[in-house]
Amino acid sequence: MRKQPSQARSRATVDAIIQAGARILADRGWAGFTTNGVADVAGVSIGSLYQYFPDKLSLVEAIRRHHFDEVLAVMRGTRKGERSLSQQVEALVQGMIEAHSVNADLHRVLLDEVPGHDGSSRRAHDAFLAEYQDHYKAFVASYGNSDGSSNAEIVAQLLSGAVEGVIHSAARKGILSSPELKQELILMICAYLRRPDF
Amino acid sequence: MRKQPSQARSRATVDAIIQAGARILADRGWAGFTTNGVADVAGVSIGSLYQYFPDKLSLVEAIRRHHFDEVLAVMRGTRKGERSLSQQVEALVQGMIEAHSVNADLHRVLLDEVPGHDGSSRRAHDAFLAEYQDHYKAFVASYGNSDGSSNAEIVAQLLSGAVEGVIHSAARKGILSSPELKQELILMICAYLRRPDF
Amino acid sequence: MRKQPSQARSRATVDAIIQAGARILADRGWAGFTTNGVADVAGVSIGSLYQYFPDKLSLVEAIRRHHFDEVLAVMRGTRKGERSLSQQVEALVQGMIEAHSVNADLHRVLLDEVPGHDGSSRRAHDAFLAEYQDHYKAFVASYGNSDGSSNAEIVAQLLSGAVEGVIHSAARKGILSSPELKQELILMICAYLRRPDF
Amino acid sequence: MRKQPSQARSRATVDAIIQAGARILADRGWAGFTTNGVADVAGVSIGSLYQYFPDKLSLVEAIRRHHFDEVLAVMRGTRKGERSLSQQVEALVQGMIEAHSVNADLHRVLLDEVPGHDGSSRRAHDAFLAEYQDHYKAFVASYGNSDGSSNAEIVAQLLSGAVEGVIHSAARKGILSSPELKQELILMICAYLRRPDF
DNA sequence: GATGAATGAGGATTCATTCAT
DNA sequence: GATGAATGAATCCTCATTCAT
Incomplete structure (x- = not known):
């Protein structure tokens, strides 16, 4: 500014x-x-x-910061400490849906359309993505299984991509609030995390 | 034209x-x-x-049609008739990855950046998305379980969203060709489709 | 361009x-x-x-090249090979007056007001100034006295500054065509070049 | 104001x-x-x-007045009453160099770049130029030769143009303090004023 | 059919100047 | 008196589109 x-x-x-x-x-x-x-x-x-x-870019940067703060605030507000796996997953999914409901169109435009964030703006953007990913990593970690933790990164990447994708496409179709879809998403994640060979 | x-x-x-x-x-x-x-x-x-x-839009429409034809051709070329579930899933995922590898940058720009498809262009785009979804529906149908078929639509929506999301985010990070991620994605889908309460 | x-x-x-x-x-x-x-x-x-x-600067560059070409053409057209010193000096002064009469306002603006000629434009400008100074150096050299030639540079610098200044200020006052002033200028230069200790 | x-x-x-x-x-x-x-x-x-x-112009006028006052003060401070011609000329030249050294950049910008002095500002500027020229006229007069005084005006015009031009171009080349150039300038003026046919 | 010169509405940005507090 | 927030005309430059050759 x-x-x-x-x-x-x-x-x-x-x-x-x-x-x-x-x-x-x-x-x-x-x-x-x-x-x-x-x-x-x-x-x-x-x-x-x-x-x-x-200039125009510094304005869009301010908008970005503003929006990311809101989204992160919603994500951080997700209740923690649930007992069962499915309760934890439901909290995660619910949190992401809510986060995505915060001005979903703006979110999409900021991530997809706005061009080259150079220099300082890049940091802000990366910081957001990092915290975003951390949310998933923390979740995967909290599920705390004893297998090789080297997988955690990949699993977090997978989960974030899948959840993001499902919510994204649902938003495009205007069925973000569909309880069935949410339920199926939760089921998919639970099934994945419970698979025998994990 | x-x-x-x-x-x-x-x-x-x-x-x-x-x-x-x-x-x-x-x-x-x-x-x-x-x-x-x-x-x-x-x-x-x-x-x-x-x-x-x-005008400019009619040109971009032609480009879009051209590209979508290629992508659909790749998707249609996915080998069918595998035996086991995991083989079928692997074929699906592999097909989607290949489809996304056809000019991935162009794909992203066409989906994310190019603005409002109005009128006739809308039809072309919708036709593409319809066939795209049909691919998943066909897959879900071919898995052929006997439960309420009303679910098939939702399941296809979920799967397409998840696969799309994972591939999209992987493409962004330049790890589209990571075998581990692909493997985990297959595992997730299998686990989901095999869940006891399906 | x-x-x-x-x-x-x-x-x-x-x-x-x-x-x-x-x-x-x-x-x-x-x-x-x-x-x-x-x-x-x-x-x-x-x-x-x-x-x-x-952009704007490249246009002004084109204008500059155009103008400098004209000015140099006039200067080069100055008749050479005069016998006496005063005839040579008169030719020089006349040539400079004519060169300055080629769009004098434009000349002043190009030299004084137009900002930072960077890069390639700089070369064109310097080339002009170099040829301009060379005109004086050639004149001084052609006067061919046998004293230390290390002075030639300074003398040329002095002459070009003086002639330029007189013509410049005359142009500002609208008396560029005054024969008396021209005559006095010629006298000054002759007296200088003829001074005993030269 | x-x-x-x-x-x-x-x-x-x-x-x-x-x-x-x-x-x-x-x-x-x-x-x-x-x-x-x-x-x-x-x-x-x-x-x-x-x-x-x-407005902006009235500010630049104030700056101009301020600067011209300083320059005139320096010029007025030039020591007078020297005996020989060359001593007088040296005093003149030295005074002009000093005057030009008072914020030379500002001087150049005020004379070359600042646009059209209209109305009241014109008067201030003209007053400066008048006093400036008077300095030379006084000098020519003090040299007091008995020839047709109608020439005095022209001679002053010539001298001021030449001195100004030499100093100006020297300033541009960053050699304002070169003693050789100063010496040559003095020689030129002396030779001119001493010429037999004056 | 093809060419490319010409058009001008539109968009980013600056800066002299005003005026409410 | 002083402040600085607000204004908007003016400027540089781009790019979709037309049309004479």
Whole structure:
């Protein structure tokens, strides 16, 4: 950011810009994301936008940080310490569904469309992905079986990919809230983690 | 398309344009995809491009159709009629991996970046997704268990989402060819399909 | 330049752009030199301008090359081989006045206002200045006195600065064509070159 | 100026703004001279700047007046009353070099880059140039030869142009302090003023 | 049919200036 | 008096598309 907003008024402006930017990114995608459009929707002048964000990318970075914080907050809020495996899995799946329900369109655009995060922005993005993966690794670890832990990485990768994919495609079809799908996903994960040769 | 290429030369021109477009889309993404750029790489004039494609979207549609045809051809080529469940699953997974290896970058851009398919293009895209899902439905059906068939739809949805997600995230990390991941994915699907309460 | 104009029409366009640019630069200075303004005056669209010049600086470079070529052509046209010193000096002074009469405003703006010529443009500019100085060095050398030639450099520097300055300030006052001033300038140079201790 | 600074604090503010403006003008040229930038460097708010200067041009005028005052002060300080011609000429040249050494970059920018002095600013600028020329006229007059005094004007014009030009070009080449060049310049002027036919 | 010159709406960004606090 | 948030006209540049040759 170019300038720290010190007065209340400017903080409100910055917030309005970020909200409007998130809205436009979610609704129109990266190609439809124009700084003039953001300023318009935010109800501020284009000059005000550039007073706080040196360029388009730094704005999208701010939006990204904002969104990731929310998503991570939801994920961290997932209740822990369940007894049975299926309860643990249900908590995980439920948490991811909720996390994905936080502005799912924005999430997709941020991950898929927004181009080259270079430099400092890369770190923020990687930090998010790292914590994201850690969520799965922690889960796999907590399941605590005694086999070669070298597998944990792969298993976490598999689980995150599968859960992500199922939720993603369900979101696209508008059936994210389907209880049957959720139930089947839970069953699949449980079956996988319980398989005899694990 | 504006015009059907009737002569051999015209067909060669159209092919060159589609190839060049696919190349650019894969290499530079949707944001780097310009009609002038495509014409340049194709070695034809911008006027010729517009002789065959009325606008940018119709060009990207042609590219999409072209690519989806290839992908479906690979998927259809997956060997069928295996005996054991795990052999069938392995065939499925292997087929999907191969399908995703057909110009994976182009695939990702077409699915993630290229914006709103409206009108006729929508149909083509949906037809692809339908056949894609049918592949899974056929697989689930062929596993042929006798329980409530109302579940088949959900199970296909789950499987396609999970497989897609795992392959997608692996592709992003450049580990699409990891045998361990593939093995775990097969294990997960087998475990799921074999679960006692199915 | 971004593109070589191959057809006659495009060559005319490029010429019109360069002429208009030179005009605007001379009339309004670097600060008043806008690409849209140039396109307007040239009677072409802004798009055409950018078809041939990748950016504002490359346009100003083309203008510079064009102008320097003209100036050097005039300087080279100065008749050589005079007998007496004062005839030689008169030829020199006359040549410089004529060279400076070639779009004097443009000359001033190009030398004084146009910012940082980096890279390849630098070379063109330096080449001009070098030939410019060479003109003086050749003159000093041709005067052929036998004293330490290590002075030739300094003398050339002095002469070019003095002649340039006189012509420059005369141009500003609109008295470039004053015969008296020219005569005095010739006298000064002759007196200097004839001084006893030279 | 919009307002006369009456209190000490105000005067300090105005001074800071002028200093900062001169600094920026010298360092970054006219193109890099922005009111917000000046306010920043001066350590005052942009609002304060506009409290004292109604617009950008009035600020640059103040800077110009300030600088010209300094230069004239240096020129006036040149010691007078030397005996021999060459001593007088040396004093003149030395004075001009010193005057040009007072913030040479700022001087160049003010003379070459800053655009159109209209209205009241024109007067200030002309007053400076007049006094500048007067310096030379006084010098020519003091040399007091008895020939047609109608020449004095021309001779002053020639001398100021030549001295200015030599110093200017030397400054550009970074050899303003070269004693040889200075010596040659003095020689040239002496030779000119001593020429038999004067 | 093919060419490529020309077009101009649209989008990112700057900066002089105003005005509420 | 001072502050700095807000403004928006102006500028550079891109790229989809048209059309004369």
